[in-house]
Amino acid sequence: MTLSGTLFIGTLLVSTLIASIVQSAAHANQWQLQLFDQDGKPLDDAVVELTALNPAQAVEQSGPLEATITQQRLNFVPFVSAIQTGTLVDFPNLDRTRHHVYSFSAAKVFEIQLYHDRPEAPILFDQAGIVALGCNIHDYMEAYLFISDSPWLAVSDSTGQARFDALPAGRYQLRFWHPFQQAEKAPIEISIPDDAIPHRFQLQIEHRPKQPTPQRGFGG
Amino acid sequence: MLMPGSLRHRLLLVIVVLLAGLALATALASLTAMKQDSRQQAHEVLAVAANVFEQLLDDRAQQLGQSVQILAADFGFRQAVATSESATIQSVLENHGARIDAQLVLLMSPQGELLSSSRLELDQAQLAPLLQDIDWRSSQYSSLLMLSEQAYQLVLVPVRAPNIIAWVGMGFQLDAELAMQLKGITGLEISFVLANERLQVITSTLQNEQALSIFPTSDFLAPASQQPVRSEDQRYLTLSQPLDGQALWALLHLPNSRWLQNYQQMRSQLLAIFGIALTASLLVAFWLGRSITEPLAQLTRFARQLGEGKATSELPRAKGEVGVLSKTLSTMQQQLAERQRLLLEQAERDALTGLYNRAKAEQWLGQYAGQKSGVLLLLNIRNFRHLNDAFGLETGDQLLHRLAGRLQQLTPTPLLCARVGGDEFLVLYPELPEPLAPILQRLQKPFALQQSSISLQLTLGYYPFAHTDPESANVSTLLRRADIANANAKQQLDGIAAYQQGQDERHLRDLTIIQDLPGALAANALSVHYQPKVLLTNQRCEAAEALIRWQHPSLGFIPPDEFIRLAEHAGLIQGVTDWMLRQVIRQAAEWHTQHPRLRLAVNLSPVDLIDEQLPARIAEELELAGVRAEMLALEVTEGAVMQNPQRVIQVLQQLAALGIELAIDDFGTGHSSLAYLKQLPVHEVKIDRAFIKAIEHNTQDELIVQATAQLAKGLGFKVTAEGLENEAGLLKLTQLGCDTVQGYYYSRPLPASDFANWLQQFHSQHQVESRERP
Numbered sequence: 001m002t003l004s005g006t007l008f009i010g011t012l013l014v015s016t017l018i019a020s021i022v023q024s025a026a027h028a029n030q031w032q033l034q035l036f037d038q039d040g041k042p043l044d045d046a047v048v049e050l051t052a053l054n055p056a057q058a059v060e061q062s063g064p065l066e067a068t069i070t071q072q073r074l075n076f077v078p079f080v081s082a083i084q085t086g087t088l089v090d091f092p093n094l095d096r097t098r099h100h101v102y103s104f105s106a107a108k109v110f111e112i113q114l115y116h117d118r119p120e121a122p123i124l125f126d127q128a129g130i131v132a133l134g135c136n137i138h139d140y141m142e143a144y145l146f147i148s149d150s151p152w153l154a155v156s157d158s159t160g161q162a163r164f165d166a167l168p169a170g171r172y173q174l175r176f177w178h179p180f181q182q183a184e185k186a187p188i189e190i191s192i193p194d195d196a197i198p199h200r201f202q203l204q205i206e207h208r209p210k211q212p213t214p215q216r217g218f219g220g
Numbered sequence: 221m222l223m224p225g226s227l228r229h230r231l232l233l234v235i236v237v238l239l240a241g242l243a244l245a246t247a248l249a250s251l252t253a254m255k256q257d258s259r260q261q262a263h264e265v266l267a268v269a270a271n272v273f274e275q276l277l278d279d280r281a282q283q284l285g286q287s288v289q290i291l292a293a294d295f296g297f298r299q300a301v302a303t304s305e306s307a308t309i310q311s312v313l314e315n316h317g318a319r320i321d322a323q324l325v326l327l328m329s330p331q332g333e334l335l336s337s338s339r340l341e342l343d344q345a346q347l348a349p350l351l352q353d354i355d356w357r358s359s360q361y362s363s364l365l366m367l368s369e370q371a372y373q374l375v376l377v378p379v380r381a382p383n384i385i386a387w388v389g390m391g392f393q394l395d396a397e398l399a400m401q402l403k404g405i406t407g408l409e410i411s412f413v414l415a416n417e418r419l420q421v422i423t424s425t426l427q428n429e430q431a432l433s434i435f436p437t438s439d440f441l442a443p444a445s446q447q448p449v450r451s452e453d454q455r456y457l458t459l460s461q462p463l464d465g466q467a468l469w470a471l472l473h474l475p476n477s478r479w480l481q482n483y484q485q486m487r488s489q490l491l492a493i494f495g496i497a498l499t500a501s502l503l504v505a506f507w508l509g510r511s512i513t514e515p516l517a518q519l520t521r522f523a524r525q526l527g528e529g530k531a532t533s534e535l536p537r538a539k540g541e542v543g544v545l546s547k548t549l550s551t552m553q554q555q556l557a558e559r560q561r562l563l564l565e566q567a568e569r570d571a572l573t574g575l576y577n578r579a580k581a582e583q584w585l586g587q588y589a590g591q592k593s594g595v596l597l598l599l600n601i602r603n604f605r606h607l608n609d610a611f612g613l614e615t616g617d618q619l620l621h622r623l624a625g626r627l628q629q630l631t632p633t634p635l636l637c638a639r640v641g642g643d644e645f646l647v648l649y650p651e652l653p654e655p656l657a658p659i660l661q662r663l664q665k666p667f668a669l670q671q672s673s674i675s676l677q678l679t680l681g682y683y684p685f686a687h688t689d690p691e692s693a694n695v696s697t698l699l700r701r702a703d704i705a706n707a708n709a710k711q712q713l714d715g716i717a718a719y720q721q722g723q724d725e726r727h728l729r730d731l732t733i734i735q736d737l738p739g740a741l742a743a744n745a746l747s748v749h750y751q752p753k754v755l756l757t758n759q760r761c762e763a764a765e766a767l768i769r770w771q772h773p774s775l776g777f778i779p780p781d782e783f784i785r786l787a788e789h790a791g792l793i794q795g796v797t798d799w800m801l802r803q804v805i806r807q808a809a810e811w812h813t814q815h816p817r818l819r820l821a822v823n824l825s826p827v828d829l830i831d832e833q834l835p836a837r838i839a840e841e842l843e844l845a846g847v848r849a850e851m852l853a854l855e856v857t858e859g860a861v862m863q864n865p866q867r868v869i870q871v872l873q874q875l876a877a878l879g880i881e882l883a884i885d886d887f888g889t890g891h892s893s894l895a896y897l898k899q900l901p902v903h904e905v906k907i908d909r910a911f912i913k914a915i916e917h918n919t920q921d922e923l924i925v926q927a928t929a930q931l932a933k934g935l936g937f938k939v940t941a942e943g944l945e946n947e948a949g950l951l952k953l954t955q956l957g958c959d960t961v962q963g964y965y966y967s968r969p970l971p972a973s974d975f976a977n978w979l980q981q982f983h984s985q986h987q988v989e990s991r992e993r994p
Contacts, residue, residue, distance in 0.1 A: 102295075104302030104381045134382030136295045142382035179383070208357070 029167040029193050035156045035176075036202045042160025043203055045080040045179065050152035050164065050172040053189065064088060066122070069133070069143055071099045076133060076143030080179060082153035083145060088122040100136035107131050107147055130177070144179045167192045180205040227516065228509035235505040236498070243494040251487055258483045262474055266448050266459040269406040269472050273461060276402055280392075281362035281373060287320040288377045288390045289360060301327065301388070302381045309336045317390060324372055324391030330356070330384045341368050349466075350374070356384075364463040367391065371412055371422050371468055394463075394470075396423045409456070409473035416467050426473065448474070515542040519549060526553055570639040572617055573624035581638030581646055586695045588648070593692075594635065595684040597647040598702035599627075599663070602677035602715070604643035615669060619676060622667050630659065646702065652684055656716050679712075681705025683719040700724060732775065733783050734790045741799045746770045748803045749969035750820070752978065753940060753962045756954050759986045761979060763819040763853065765962060766804045767969045768796070784825065793825045797834075801841055801852075807972055808852065809845040815979065821853035823885060826860030830867050835874035842878075849879035855906065857885050865896050876901035883940070888928055898935060904960075905932040909943025912963070915956075916948035922956065929957045 035043040065087035070077050072094040083089065091101050093116055101119075102111035107129025112119045114137070125131065125147045135141040146153065152172070154162035175187040182204045190197045291297060300312040309327060317325030317338055326337040332351045334344045346367055354361050354376065361376040372391035378384040392398075399410040403425045411424035448459045456473040463470055515536035525532045532553060535546040568580035576584065588594065601607070601623075608616040620643070627637045627645055636648035653659060660680050666673035683701040685692045692698060701719045704727055708717035740746055746768055753763040770778045787793045804820050811818055828834055842849055854875060861868050861884075876882055883904035884897075888911060907928055911921045929939045941953045944963030953961055967978050 102299075102381075104299060104385065109303060132381060132383045134380070139293060139380065139382060 029164075029169055031164040031167055031192060031197075032199065033154070033156075033162045034200045035160045035162060036200065037207075038202065038204050040202075042156075042158070043178070043205065044156050044158045044160060045078075046156040046160075046162070046203055047080060047082045047146040047177040048154045048156070048162045048164075049082070049146070049148050049150055049175040049177070050167070050190075050192075051148075051150040051175065052152070052168075053171040053173055066090065068092060069145075070094050071101070071135070071141070074138055074141065076135075076141055078143070078155070080144045080146065080155050082155050083125060083147055084151050084153065085128050085147055085149050086124070086126050087147070088124050089145070090118070090122040092118045098137065099141075101133060102136055103131045103133050103145075105129065105131040108145075111136075132179075146177055169193055176201065176203055178203050178205050180208060182206055226513065228513040231509045231512070232502070232505045235501055235508075239498055239501045243497060247487075247490045247494055250490060251483070254483055254486050258480070262457050262476075263448055266408075266457065266472055266474050269408050269474070270459055270461055272406050273402060273410075273470065273472060276405060277364070277373065280398075281375060284320070284322075284373065284375045284390065284392055285360040285362055285377060288322075288375045288388065291316050291320060291390075292377045292379045292388050297388075298379055298381050298385070301379050302385050306336055310338075313388070314338050320390065321392075322390035323370075323393045324367065324374070324389070326389040326391070327379075328376075328387040328389065330378070330386065332387075335386065339368060350376075364394070364468060366414065366464065366466075366468055371414070371463070394422060394468075396425075399423050399425050406472065409475070411471040411473065412463070413469050413471060414467050415469055424471075450476070515546075519545055522549055526556065570624075573621055573639050575624050575628070575645070576636065576638040578638065578640040581636065581640055582695045582699070584636055584638075585648065585698060588635070589685060589687060589692045589695065589698060591687055592650065593684070593686045593688075595649045595652045595682055596698055596702040597634075597649065598640075598681045598683075598699075598706040599645040599647065600641075600679045600681075600706050600710070601643040602679060602710070604676075607674070607676075611670075611674065615674075618669060619667060619674065622669075623663065623676065626663050630662070640699070644706075646699070652682065656680060656682070657714065660714075660716060677715065679706055679709040679715040679717075681707065681709040681717055681719065697724070700727070729775065730786050733772070733778060733786050734792065736772065737783060737787060737790075737792055738795060740770065740772075741795055745773075746799070747971065748800065748807065749971055750807075750975040751962055751969040752967050752975070752982070753821075753960045754966050754982075755960055756950075756958060761966075761982055762817045763821060763960065764975065765821045765823075765855070765969075766800065766807075767823075768800055769969075788825055788827055793827045794831065797822075797825060797828045798837065801838060805841050805845045805847050805852065808847045811976065812847065812851065814976075818979075819851055819853050819881060821855050821881075821883060823855045824860070826857065826863055826868075829856055829860050829871050830864050832867075832871060834871060835878060838875065838880070839878055850881070853881040853883060853904075855883045855885040858887060858889065861896060861900065865899075869896070869899055869901075873901045876903075884937075886942075887932075888924065902937060904938040904940055906940045906942055906962075907958070909963070912941045912943040912949065912953070913945055915952050916946070922952060925953070925958070926956045933957065 033048055035046045035048075037043040065084055067081055067083045067087050067089045068091075069081055069089055070092050074095055074097070081089075091099075091112060093099050098114045098116050100111065100114050103109055107127045108123070108125050108131045110123050112123070125145060128147050128149050131145040131147065133141075133143040133145065146155075152164060152167060154164055156162040169192050171189060171191050173187050174190050176185045185201075185203060294316075297312065297316055300308060313325040313327055313336055317323075322338075324338055324342075326339075326342065326347075327335040328347070329335055332347070332354070334342070334347055350363060350365060353363060356378075359378065363374050363376075365372060365374055367374070370391075371394040373394060374389055374391045376387050376389040379386040379388050394412045399412065402408075402410045409425045411426060412422040413424075414420040414422055448457045450457055451473075455476050457476055458474070459472045461470045461472065462468070515538050518533070518536040519542070522532050522535055526549070535550060536542060538546065568576055570577045585596075601619075604616065607619065620639070624637070624639065624645070627634070627647060630647070632649065632653055634647040634649055636646070638646045640646045660678055664675055664678055666675040681702055681704070683698065683705050685698055685701075701724050704723045705717055705719035708720065708723070709715050711717070747770075749767045749769050750764040751767060752761040753765060754761045768780050768784075770780070770783060772778050784793070784796065787796050800822050804822050808818070808820050824834075838852070839849075842852065856868075856872070861872075872882055881904065882900075882902045883906050884900070884902050885906050886908040887905045889908045905928070907925055911925050911928075915921045915925060925941065932939045938959045939957065940960040940962060941958045942962050944950055944953065944961045944965040946965055949963075950961060950965060966982075967975075970978055
């Protein structure tokens with residue numbers, strides 16, 4: 001394992017630690033959702049956003065927010081990230097090739113010129129919105145950032161599950177987003193905790209290969 | 221000799237028609253097949269070209285797409301599109317469009333909204349058909365379409381960042397350059413046309429006007445028909461390819477000349493082959509026809525010559541039918557010759573005796589007599605008709621046959637033996653065999669026939685002729701003279717006589733007289749003269765003898781004795797007598813009033829006297845003329861009575877019964893039978909002039925006349941003396957008791973008018989005398 005790998009794991013550990021502190025600080029409401037596509041299959045990479053309708057629910061920012069999107073095996077990982085505004089996202093490059101990460105999205109236009117290992121500085125995403133990430137060297141590479149003002153964000157995993165661990169009780173607006181969605185689902189309001197709220201949601205998406213198989217002609 | 225309808229003609233016709241038909245059918249089939257083949261090829265060429273054309277357009281779209289894709293992947297381009305405002309985008313589009321020579325650049329949102337365009341006139345509505353069709357998931361889309369009056373091959377490519385942030389479209393015009401490029405590859409003329417209400421040529425490798433003139437209407441642009449269409453002027457075969465599925469078409473023109481050229485070349489080759497084959501076959505047919513018809517022509521010539529009896533030309537030597545015909549004709553020629561020989565023999569020979577017939581004898585003699593002298597012997601069987609009657613015709617024929625045999629075996633051998641008549645034979649010797657009597661005797665030896673022997677009595681007349689004598693050239697003269705000689709021989713006891721010089725001329729004169737007499741009678745060319753008979757008692761003339769006179773136009777005066785005798789022999793005497801009677805009776809009628817007692821006498825021939833119809837004819841004639849019978853007298857000779865006394869007496873009695881006075885003429889010259897004389901109903905006896913003419917000197921005559929006169933008077937006849945020539949004779953006759961006298965003393969026979977004058981004069985003179993003499 002390289003030094004950067006060690007650091008990355010370290011970072012993860014630190015983040016988890018912080019999260020558990022937050023959860024513990026809150027009233028520790030847990031909510032788990034199951035997402036499906038129109039065919040009833042578990043849907044991954046779907047962003048779930050809960051926006052507190054009650055200002056009392058707001059949580060104090062506890063330290064700088066950070067996220068990482070690595071370039072690994074000529075792909076962005078993760079494919080979809082949901083971050084709160086003001087998050088610094090680092091783009092470490094684990095591949096041997098250089099990458100040229102860019103975004104022309106309105107929420108954040110940037111480009112990290114050809115670099116190796118780790119860019120000089122992380123990028124701050126300080127505006128809510130959706131950012132499509134691309135690599136100018138590898139056109140097929142893509143990744144999406146969902147930037148929200150709300151801190152309560154989740155991305156479904158490969159089993160279609162998304163989970164909130166420490167939700168303060170209160171009323172929320174529930175919104176879904178998926179990079180391949182055909183139409184945006186109308187936001188709904190929910191209350192936490194409420195035994196009656198549904199756990200299963202279905203999104204209309206366009207099926208397409210998420211991450212094309214990297215070309216390996218040049219020994220990548 | 222190529223006449224219509226001839227064998228050769230028909231043969232030629234059949235061959236030519238057959239060959240021409242065959243060649244035409246072959247040529248037609250070949251040409252049709254070729255034409256179809258050529259058309260098929262043309263269609264295939266067009267079909268292939270259409271595929272190539274389609275492929276080319278696809279390739280071009282691919283190439284263009286790739287160019288556009290490269291452009292769309294350009295970071296700067298993407299950056300500009302993603303981030304810049306519309307003014308910047310506009311210039312970016314122009315700039316990048318220019319890089320790949322796109323005539324049109326447009327930018328659309330991923331949802332199909334027209335964001336920007338290098339052509340400002342373009343609006344969203346015009347893109348509607350494009351948007352219906354597009355597949356938003358594809359990485360490239362190309363289409364042919366009309367945009368703002370221009371035909372474009374439009375390539376749309378998504379612009380990714382990395383999600384699709386836009387579609388960039390680049391349009392490339394379907395222009396002349398493209399058409400030329402396509403033409404260069406397919407080898408066809410290319411037109412791009414727009415077919416709305418009317419056909420509009422966008423561009424064409426042909427002259428645009430020409431493309432329009434080839435296809436004035438858009439009817440042929442049926443999408444379903446993949447069949448090429450021929451242009452009106454036949455110059456191009458065109459396949460239409462739809463480009464945008466609506467109004468935009470590409471036309472692929474295959475010049476007709478390309479495939480027609482092959483066809484026409486083949487056609488002219490076929491025509492040449494046809495012509496050569498026809499000519500060759502005509503020549504063969506001509507030769508064949510000739511080989512058939514030439515022998516036929518030879519045969520025809522042969523047959524014609526055969527028919528005309530000319531010398532025949534050679535017959536064609538050939539096998540088969542012509543050979544058979546040749547042989548047949550040859551046989552026919554031989555048979556014809558044989559038959560002709562037989563016919564000739566029959567024509568020349570007498571069937572019974574085998575001797576030459578008269579015609580051949582004349583021909584033979586004609587050739588002989590002109591060159592050589594000879595003697596003609598004409599033999600005739602006496603009374604052969606009686607022999608036939610007695611023994612039968614068959615025996616007669618046998619006799620003739622046997623006689624002919626003897627004639628042929630005569631020594632010396634005759635040059636010619638011929639049967640020239642029923643019982644007449646002609647024999648020719650070069651010179652007279654003397655003596656003739658033994659020859660005749662040999663011929664007359666009895667023939668042993670039917671257990672009896674019959675001997676023939678022959679007459680032999682001969683006529684020696686010299687070939688120098690011009691008369692000998694005339695065969696009929698020779699034969700006539702031999703005939704005359706034979707007639708002479710009949711008068712001879714030994715039956716042999718020669719032709720006497722001049723006989724022929726007499727004979728000819730007699731012939732002329734006999735021939736001319738009937739005509740002369742009919743034409744009244746003869747005349748009647750009257751000689752007065754004077755009564756001695758009172759010197760009055762109360763009777764006259766009518767005498768016939770004939771002045772022949774060429775022979776001159778013909779004595780009555782001569783032509784009467786000939787008329788009697790020729791059986792013409794009845795005509796003469798009738799004519800005479802008619803003339804005299806008419807004359808009597810004329811003279812009747814002036815000389816009522818005048819009696820005219822007509823001489824009758826012995827032949828007349830056995831004519832039992834004569835009395836009736838005379839009576840009729842008298843009645844017709846209104847003349848009394850007493851005015852007519854008839855004179856008959858003694859001899860005439862003696863030939864058939866019974867019958868003559870009967871006729872005479874009938875005549876006498878009519879009241880006609882009858883006289884015996886030439887009394888005393890014939891062998892009169894006094895026994896008959898008394899039976900005759902005769903009123904008058906005329907003593908022949910032989911006793912009268914010298915009566916004054918001859919006492920014997922005087923006695924005869926005296927005795928005759930006495931005898932006649934005794935029998936009750938009047939006595940007339942003929943031929944008184946002088947006054948001395950008159951006195952004698954008066955003394956001897958003659959009643960009437962006739963003779964030159966009074967008058968010679970006179971024509972009717974002269975006689976009338978004479979009579980007038982004589983009577984007035986004697987009336988004066990009688991008055992003077994009381």
